[in-house]
Amino acid sequence: MKLGASSSLAAISLAGLALASVANAADKVARTPDGKPDLNGIWQTMGSAHWNLEPHNAEAGPVTSMGALGAIPGGLGVVEGGRIPYKPEAAKQRAENKANWLERDPLVKCYLPGVPRATYLPHPFQIVQEPKTLLITYEFAGADRIVYMNRPGSQAQVDSWMGYNLGRWEGDTLVIDVTGQMAESWLDSAGNFHGSKLQVQERYTPAGVNVLMYEATITDPDVFTRPWKISMPLYRRLEKNMQLLDFKCVEFVEELLYGKYRKSAAQ
Amino acid sequence: MRTLLALGMIAALGVGTAHGAEPKKYVVPRTESGQPDLRGVWNYGSDTPFERPPQFKDREFLTPEEAAAISKQIRDRSAQIEAGDGGTPIDPTGGYNQFWMDYFGQGANLRTSLVIDPPDGRMPPVQSGVKVENGGLGPDTNGVRPVRFRVGGINKDGPESRGLSERCLMGYSSGPPFVPSLYNNIVQIFQTRTHAVIMTEMIHDARIVPLDGRPTLDPELTQWSGDSRGHWEGDTLVVETRNFTDKTTSFRGAGTAKDLHLTERFTRVGANRVDYQFTIDDPKTFAKPFTALIPMVRADGDLYEYACHEGNYGLSNILSGARQDEQEALAKKGGSPQ
Numbered sequence: 001m002k003l004g005a006s007s008s009l010a011a012i013s014l015a016g017l018a019l020a021s022v023a024n025a026a027d028k029v030a031r032t033p034d035g036k037p038d039l040n041g042i043w044q045t046m047g048s049a050h051w052n053l054e055p056h057n058a059e060a061g062p063v064t065s066m067g068a069l070g071a072i073p074g075g076l077g078v079v080e081g082g083r084i085p086y087k088p089e090a091a092k093q094r095a096e097n098k099a100n101w102l103e104r105d106p107l108v109k110c111y112l113p114g115v116p117r118a119t120y121l122p123h124p125f126q127i128v129q130e131p132k133t134l135l136i137t138y139e140f141a142g143a144d145r146i147v148y149m150n151r152p153g154s155q156a157q158v159d160s161w162m163g164y165n166l167g168r169w170e171g172d173t174l175v176i177d178v179t180g181q182m183a184e185s186w187l188d189s190a191g192n193f194h195g196s197k198l199q200v201q202e203r204y205t206p207a208g209v210n211v212l213m214y215e216a217t218i219t220d221p222d223v224f225t226r227p228w229k230i231s232m233p234l235y236r237r238l239e240k241n242m243q244l245l246d247f248k249c250v251e252f253v254e255e256l257l258y259g260k261y262r263k264s265a266a267q
Numbered sequence: 268m269r270t271l272l273a274l275g276m277i278a279a280l281g282v283g284t285a286h287g288a289e290p291k292k293y294v295v296p297r298t299e300s301g302q303p304d305l306r307g308v309w310n311y312g313s314d315t316p317f318e319r320p321p322q323f324k325d326r327e328f329l330t331p332e333e334a335a336a337i338s339k340q341i342r343d344r345s346a347q348i349e350a351g352d353g354g355t356p357i358d359p360t361g362g363y364n365q366f367w368m369d370y371f372g373q374g375a376n377l378r379t380s381l382v383i384d385p386p387d388g389r390m391p392p393v394q395s396g397v398k399v400e401n402g403g404l405g406p407d408t409n410g411v412r413p414v415r416f417r418v419g420g421i422n423k424d425g426p427e428s429r430g431l432s433e434r435c436l437m438g439y440s441s442g443p444p445f446v447p448s449l450y451n452n453i454v455q456i457f458q459t460r461t462h463a464v465i466m467t468e469m470i471h472d473a474r475i476v477p478l479d480g481r482p483t484l485d486p487e488l489t490q491w492s493g494d495s496r497g498h499w500e501g502d503t504l505v506v507e508t509r510n511f512t513d514k515t516t517s518f519r520g521a522g523t524a525k526d527l528h529l530t531e532r533f534t535r536v537g538a539n540r541v542d543y544q545f546t547i548d549d550p551k552t553f554a555k556p557f558t559a560l561i562p563m564v565r566a567d568g569d570l571y572e573y574a575c576h577e578g579n580y581g582l583s584n585i586l587s588g589a590r591q592d593e594q595e596a597l598a599k600k601g602g603s604p605q
Contacts (some may be wrong), residue, residue: 034301039458065425111577119403126475129456130306131299134463135457137473144466146455146570160572241481246490250435250576254426262587263424263593 029172029206032129037172037206039093039127039134042242043234045214048075049120052190052228062102078120078230080132084192090223093251095192105189110249112143114185115178116216116230124237126244134167134174139244145251147176157178163200174204187218197221210236286444295502295535300460303502305533308570309563311445312369312452314341317519317559319380319388327388328377342371344503369450370443372550376562381447383544384558391555393521401431415516415523423589426582434583435575438469438514443470443492443508444518444531444545447561454563455570456533456541463497463504468570484510491515492528504533522552539565 011187019153030038048056055077061070086094097104106114113121121251123139147165150155156164156179203215211232219227298305314337329337349365380388393399400410402419410421412428417439420429432439440448444469457464466473476497484494508531511524518527520589532544541563546554 021275040461044603112572112574126462128459128462128475130457130459131456133306135466137464137475141576142471142473144471158571161577162572163575242482243477244475245488246445247494248436248491254434258582258586261425261583261590 028208030209031129034131034168036129036131036169037174038129039174039204039206039212040129042126042237042244043123043212044122044124044237045120045232045233045234047078047120049078050071050117050122050188050230051075051190052132053077053079053188054190056190059087061079066080078232079228080231085225087223090193090195094193097186097193099191101189101191103192106185107189108253110141111185112141113138114161114181115145115163115165116202116218117187118143118145118162118232119214119216120232121203124242124244125188125246137244138246141247141249145178155255159183161185170203172206174202175206178202191221194218194220197222204234207233210238276603293535293537297425298458302458302460302499303504303535304458305456305504306458306543306570307451308455308566309543310452311447311454311543311561311563313376313380313381313447313561314338315376315378315447317381317446318390319382323379323388325387325527326379327383327386329379331377334377344424351502362403366597367450369452370447373575376500378560381556381559381561383560384546386553390519391553391556394552396553397522397552399519400516400520413514416520420585423585425586429582429585430576431515432470433585435470435579435582438467438472438575440572441467441472443495443529443566444547445543446559446561451573453566453570463506465495465506466570468573469574470575471570473480478553485511489513491524493524493527498531502534505532506533517549517552518547522549524549526551536562 032038032040043104051072052075056072056181057076059072059076060183061072063070073116084094102108105170107117112118118125118138118140121138121140125136127136129134132148132150134149135144135149137144143162145165146164147167149167149169152168154166159180159182161182163178165176167176168176169175179198181194181198181200183194183198186193197220199219201217202221203213205213207213213231214234215229215231217227217229218224290554298304298306331572345365345368382388382453385391400408400414400416402408402414402416402526403469407422412421414428414430416438417430417432418567422428422432422476431437438451440446440451443465445452445454451467451469453468455466455468457466460583461479463475463476464473465476472492472496474492476495478497478499480498483494483496488494489512491511491512491514493508495508497504497506499505508529509527511527511529513523513525514523515524517524528548530546530548532542534542534544536542543561543563544558544561546551546556548560
């Protein structure tokens with residue numbers, strides 16, 4: 001039933017649908033005892049935004065032996081207006097990144113993904129919602145962010161991969177401002193990137209009990225000509241007994257990162 | 268289990284009243300869903316020895332004067348080391364200088380050991396034939412792969428020869444169960460009606476604990492920090508954890524955690540204190556179950572991101588340094604470097 005819903009979703013404008021769903025669903029939003037929307041649960045996107053935020057055709061994957069299983073599916077794109085507004089120098093950088101994807105993408109090395117990339121990886125994440133604090137914990141690399149709801153205007157004391165996260169409610173929308181992220185994280189597997197002045201504003205709006213509409217506005221004056229926005233639905237994982245499992249990928253990349261330093265058999 | 272539980276309860280009361288820091292009838296605050304409120308950031312640092320030093324024999328508690336004297340001794344010694352900072356024989360570069368150390372008693376614990384059961388305050392013996400490997404700073408220790416201990420290594424042949432914390436797979440003190448260590452003795456507890464999360468700062472491990480009575484995971488599914496299920500017993504959050512991998516030790520370097528059944532109990536005993544009690548039940552590794560009690564005090568601050576792997580230059584350097592040494596040794600012998 002989810003598949004049916006999302007293919008008709010694709011046929012009309014995402015933004016239009018979001019508004020319509022929110023209006024119809026306002027009375028169907030689960031709420032915490034303090035009357036705020038209850039976002040507790042395990043969520044995941046569908047689609048191929050993690051491969052490329054912009055519209056892209058399907059293509060062969062980089063690992064020959066993986067064949068069709070390793071091929072990259074196409075995608076309609078999730079960027080408002082279709083294209084990311086890079087400055088000319090940054091556009092060159094993106095092209096270079098794409099050409100050297102596997103050598104440069106920090107996720108290949110199992111680094112913490114940063115925001116918003118953590119949201120649309122093909123892994124679930126869990127929201128744990130307290131009135132003053134939220135924890136968003138991601139299956140990928142065990143990444144997590146603590147969101148502070150009660151300290152507007154405070155600043156990151158130190159840069160981090162998952163950023164400094166300040167939350168607030170605008171009506172039924174959870175707004176999170178993310179600053180203080182490491183400049184090295186990327187936005188997808190197509191070389192899309194940001195710099196050290198990255199600011200991300202995320203908006204999570206319930207569209208019924210089992211769907212959140214997600215938007216992220218991305219600002220970095222060193223890299224982009226203007227702020228730009230991505231949007232996509234987050235679906236609740238409805239499986240009985242759903243839980244996040246280990247994906248401690250450090251173990252899976254040791255050969256890639258350290259294999260060249262192994263003692264050889266000859267020695 | 269029931270006797271252990273009763274012992275633990277009495278022990279917790281003992282700590283509360285022995286030093287008079289908390290009112291006798293503390294009313295535990297509640298969350299918006301009516302659960303005892305364990306939320307917040309807690310420091311589990313301690314200078315109480317894990318096992319009771321032999322000189323205390325069957326004495327469970329120190330007098331406040333004795334505790335103060337021991338604490339002063341520890342602090343004075345630390346200050347002395349700090350004044351002469353710049354390295355020790357096992358840490359010649361002074362990488363772990365004294366400034367960072369944070370093992371001082373936080374909870375005014377009057378106990379002579381963290382172990383409260385067995386009553387002698389000492390861990391029961393390891394079953395015969397079970398391997399005990401602690402690793403440690405300093406020279407590599409003898410052993411074979413898989414390396415299950417956390418600090419140090421067995422050689423420098425490849426990443427799998429190093430301890431789990433050098434590989435950024437597990438923190439060296441973050442458990443589970445977490446135990447007081449040199450620093451980063453910080454845990455944040457999150458709570459909703461249906462879940463608790465126990466998040467240690469060390470290697471940012473967020474252990475998610477469903478409280479909804481769901482069954483445990485399939486035995487084929489194993490995890491580095493096990494699989495936890497929680498429930499409330501009165502005002503105590505009880506967390507039971509199984510499904511550990513066989514890639515870690517059961518506890519303190521002994522055996523493997525594969526068959527470990529860990530029970531943790533979190534009890535709010537004061538405005539600024541939660542007692543953390545855990546029982547290791549692993550008959551394949553230890554002759555009997557045993558229980559430790561660690562008082563945690565509220566920490567005034569945030570958890571920071573401990574991005575271990577992203578900054579793990581150490582592991583590359585350890586391995587590439589060893590290869591360089593080998594090349595130089597070969598050259599000295601007159602061989603041809605590869």
